[in-house]
Structures are given as C-alpha cells and as structure tokens.
Amino acid sequence: MMAASSPNEPDAQTARFEAVAMPFMNALYNKALHLTRSPENAADLVQETYLRACRTFANFTEGTNGKAWLFTILYSIFINQYRKAQREPDIVSMDEWEATYHRELADPAWDDDFGQLVGSELEWQGPEIVAALGKLPEEFRAAVLLVDVEQLSYEEAAGVLTCPVGTLRSRLFRARRVLFVELRDYARKQGFIGGQKV
Amino acid sequence: MPTPPRHYKDELQDWLDQRLDAATCDEVERHLETCAECRREYEAMAWTKQQTTKRFAAAEAPAALREKILQSLRAEPLRAVVATAMPAVETANPAFWRKHLRPLLAAAAVVLLAGILAGVYFLKPAGWPEVAARDFRAYRAQELALELSTGDLKAMETYFAEHGVPFNTRVLDLGMMNYQLVGGRVQQPGARPRALFVYRGPANEKLVCQMFVGHVGELPNGVTLRENKGQPFYIYRKDGVTAVFWQEGAVVCVLVSDIKPEQVVQLAFAKAMP
Secondary structure, rough: OOOOOOOOOOHHHHHHHHHHHHHHHHHHHHHHHHHHOOOOHHHHHHHHHHHHHHHOOOOOOOOOOOOHHHHHHHHHHHHHHHOOOOOOOOOOOOHHHHHHHHHHOOOHHHHHHHHHHHHHHOOOOOHHHHHHHOOHHHHHEEEEEEEOOOOHHHHHHHHHOOHHHHHHHHHHHHHHHHHHHHHHHHHOOOOOOOOOOO | OOOOOOOOOHHHHHHHHOOHHHHHHHHHHHHHHHHHHHHHHHHHHHHHHHHHHHHHOOOOOOOHHHHHHHHHHHOOHHHHHHHHHHOOOOOOOHHHHHHHHHHHHHHHHHHHHHHHOOOOOHHHHOOOHHHHHHHHHHHOOOOOOOOOOOOHHHHHHHHHHOOOOOOOOOOOOOOHHOOOOEEEEEEEEOOEEEEEEEEEEEOEEEEEEEEEEOHHHHHHOEEEEEEOOOHHHEEEEEEEEEEEEEOOOOOEEEEEEEOOHHHHHHHHHHHHOO
C-alpha cells in the first residue's frame, strides 16, 4: 500500500491519524505534566508528540493500542529533550523507604493503624498522592502512571519505557511500597492514625 | 524436617493486577488466610493502587492546545505523508518546526517524489521486522546486489558516509565469531536510508545487519524482549528468520539471519553498544 497513491490521500490519512490519536490528548497531557512538572513544557511535549506520531503513522499497526504507541513516542521525546534539562526533585532512596516499609509491616499495631488509615482517606484532599508520587524516581513514577492511572498492561507499559516486563514489574512493586509509606506517613503526621488525631 | 512455608511476594502483585491463572489465584487466596505477613503486604499494595487510580484525576489539557495541534497537523496537507518518508530527526521543540517547516517540507516533497517513483516499499504497514526479514531473504536469494564488496570494515563505513547515510555507521567486527564482512549497500537512499551490510559465517551462513535512524518504540507488537547488561533487545521470528533489534543512540540496529535464533541473539549481545 503506497502512502500517496492519490492526491486526496494525505487529507484522508491526516483524518485517520486524528481519529486514532486525538482521543488520547488528555491522557498524554496528564502524563506530560507529571513528567515535566510544567504546563508550558507539557503542552510543547504533547504537541511534539503528535507531530512525531503523525510523521511515523505508517509504522503504527491498526488494531494495536494507540494510547501505548503515543506514550512511547512521548516518553522518548521526554527522555531526549526534557529530562536532561530538568532538575529532579529530592528523590527518595528506594532502599531506605523499603526498609521503612518492612518495619511498618512488622509493627504489632498494623491492624489498628491500617483500619484507621483506610478510614482516614475520606478526609484527604488529593494532592497528597501527587506529592508522594513526585518523590519517586522518574522510571518508577512512570511505571505507576502507566499501569495504575492509564491502565496499560505490563507489556504495553514496558514497551513505552523500553524496558523488560520483569523490570517494569519490579519498579511497580517497589514504587507502590514507597507510595504506601509516604501516604501512611502523611496520615500519621496529620493525626489520622496512631491514636493521636486532634 | 518440614519445609517452612514460603511467602507469595511476587504473586501478590500479579494477583492484584489480575495476571495470575485460576489455580495460582486459589493458592494465593488460601495462603493469605493463614499468613499475616503476606496479607498485610497485599492490603498495603491494594490500598495504594486504589488511591493512585482513584485520586490521580487526569488533568484536562488546555482547550487551546487541541486547536493548536489540529491546526499544525492540517497546516500542510502533505506533511503527514511526506514526513513519514523522512529520517526521524530529533527536533528541539515546536519552535524548531515553526522556523524550519517550509524548507523541510520543500526538501521532503522532493524526497517524496523520488520515493514514489522508486516505489517506497518501506512505507508498507508491515513494519521494520518484516522489511528486515525481506531484505535478508532477498540477499539470500541473490536478488539484492551489494554496492561495495569488501571485507574492510573502515572502507564499508566510509562508503556509507559518502553515500547519504546520515550517521556514523559502526560496521560490526564479527571476526572473533568467525563471521567475515562481505560488503554492503545503502537501502532506500534519499528517504530513510539504511546502512545494510552482510557477513558470511564459517559454513557459508548468511547474516545481514542494518542500521537506520529511528526508535525501537516504533517497533510493532509480537516481540520477545530480552535484556543483556541492562540493554533491551527486541526479537522477532518468522518463517525461520530471526531479527534482533536494539537501539544505539538515535540509530536502530538489527541483525537478521536464518541460523539458530539464539546464535543471532548472542551475536547481537556481543556487539551491541548501549
């Protein structure tokens, strides 16, 4: 199938591309925002993603996951053009946080505390999750966003991050542990758990 | 002496994400009834996932962004088609396009015309693995002539540099593995040129390597992913031909052959550079 067999085909192809790609703009923008932490850069990154995707649309296999394909392009541009320029926030040490996680799990007060934690979530405003997620190294953050928020399969998310599925699984596992410790810590500081609520 | 019960750390996450078969699900479920440690781990993981999924409200993209993107996609009707035939240039940002769009489109239009006249078969939706396998079969059937016959790696690299390949081709030295360079050619000159070079093994086995500007993220599904020293390799097999892709900077590399699949993989592992 030639890409330009008739004078009308470019318009048709652009329309086809738009039909496949444009429904995912909010998801792309959301991901770009969490990667770049800047609305302006996120908008540029999304626009660049669409231009690149349109140029390589011939490589897209219809019937496969268009969202995963677009995320792959977005992530590739982010790695090449934005990541080097941006300063990472204070990243947690994964090992340190995992050690804390294991201590929490072994705490005899776990069952009481966990019950309070689950009950406390109604009083949360929401930004706690964003703040906790922001403390994760980028590869771990991306794994959580792709699987838990964007609902990609492990295979699709691994494709986006160009890493083996086993690596994706491990990042997700560790990221969830860190997020749990962060959120539990937040709940404790707010007095929601530990019997000190004021 | 009885074996102490094992914990189900890996399976817990797979269970949560619905990646376990029914039998293992039952096994994990039974285990959780008696193991407080695993139960706590699961509770924590499930609650965290629930929070992330529920509370991470997707930000709405600015309304103006959609219009801006649609305008840029539609600004030049030929762009979508023209650009697929161009090398995947690493653009700095959208400002790059605003500045260079017209000259690039003019150049690309010439490229497209040449491509159409030549029959741009690389644009087929088949994708890179099929193209790489097809080139290999064509070479094996002696239907793909080499433009330069040489066993000299440097001479081959110089040839590519002088014949429109827009990156420094690293012709692999496979001498230690008893594969000798035979020669090479530039595939699809002018559009997305690919440096193609071939090797002959000790029993006259044929091995084709190609390099071109691109990103492995554009590879189609159906891949087997392997990792070596932290570097991912993308393996496709069809009709007795194995193609192993990997990324080197802005360049995609692929080794293709009909020898044993693992041999192709090991050759790629040995010679790939991150």
